[in-house]
Amino acid sequence: MKKTPAKNKIILLLLVWLILSVAMFMYFFKLLDGQNRATLDSMAQERKDLAALQAQDASFKQAQADLQELAGKPLQPENFFTKDISLVNEIQTLENLAVKYNVKMQISGVAGTIASLSNAGTVTPIGAVPYGINLTGDFFQVVNFIESLEHLSFITNPTNISIGAAEGGNVVASMTANFYLRK
């Protein structure tokens, strides 16, 4: 058998090396690299989902803690607006204020039913009950009454305030305001 000359062996080896290199770089490395990149992309997306879910889970836990803390507070959000159509507590509070500031108070115009109340423009169904209030007394006591009215635990926004002179150095203040009822 004739021995293959070294020159031919070189050419053959170079050819094999070239084919192997091309196969490795163009196919095997590329294939595995592509697969790894795809896995990395998928992992990046899953990590994002995981972070979002972890945040959501933490938010739920925080919400649960907040609700528990809120349950221990003396004034509950559901009591921000009364459901009592008779408005007993609200009127009683105003009467107590009138006594406290030594002013004569008259409430007028409270009318309607829960169904007929106009919506207060809120997200939760809350109806506005308009009413008028007349106060007679010393000027500064009337102002103190109005100031207290603006800082009650329930909201009753006074508007259209008018103050006039009355007998005995007193003033008479007329206002319109709203009570708010949770429907």
Added chain:
Amino acid sequence: MKTINLLPKTRQQELRYEIILYSLWVVVSLSLVSFVLVFLVQFATKFYLQYQDNTIKQQVAQLQSQVNKQQNTEIKAKIEAVNNLVSDYLNLAKSSPHWSKVIKAFAPLPPPGIKISRFSIDPGQKMVAISGLSPTRELVILLYNNILQDTDDFYGIDYPLENVVNPVNVSFHFTFKIQDKLLQQ
């Protein structure tokens, strides 16, 4: 010293090719080893990444079921209801300015002797209308000047000239606007 190669030219050429062939073998062998190494590293990376991927997928699935629990839906509904009530309360509380601040700001302005018989606030126009009685014209002008100087609280006084026609027992009325910062709570 000079080396003399006595081999025939073809043999000499053949020997040179064999040296090149040997070097080439070394290069090819090293290449092959490096290819195998890189291939193994890539393969190991692939398995490692797939393992990590599966771990994250499991964590996502576990958290997903935890987050979608009925209890969380109830918490979400409760929080939404509380937030709505709180935001409604705050919005309604903010919707009306504290008018007592306006009255308190005006109270020190009338000079002694002047009588304010009516003080009205128009919430829409943020305007105050006053009317009253003054023993002298000078006191009406003094009241006008007092309101004019209180620029922190009031501006835009509308002052009818008939207020100063009579020198004594003046029945006056005028309007002025309220500065926004006085109404801010």
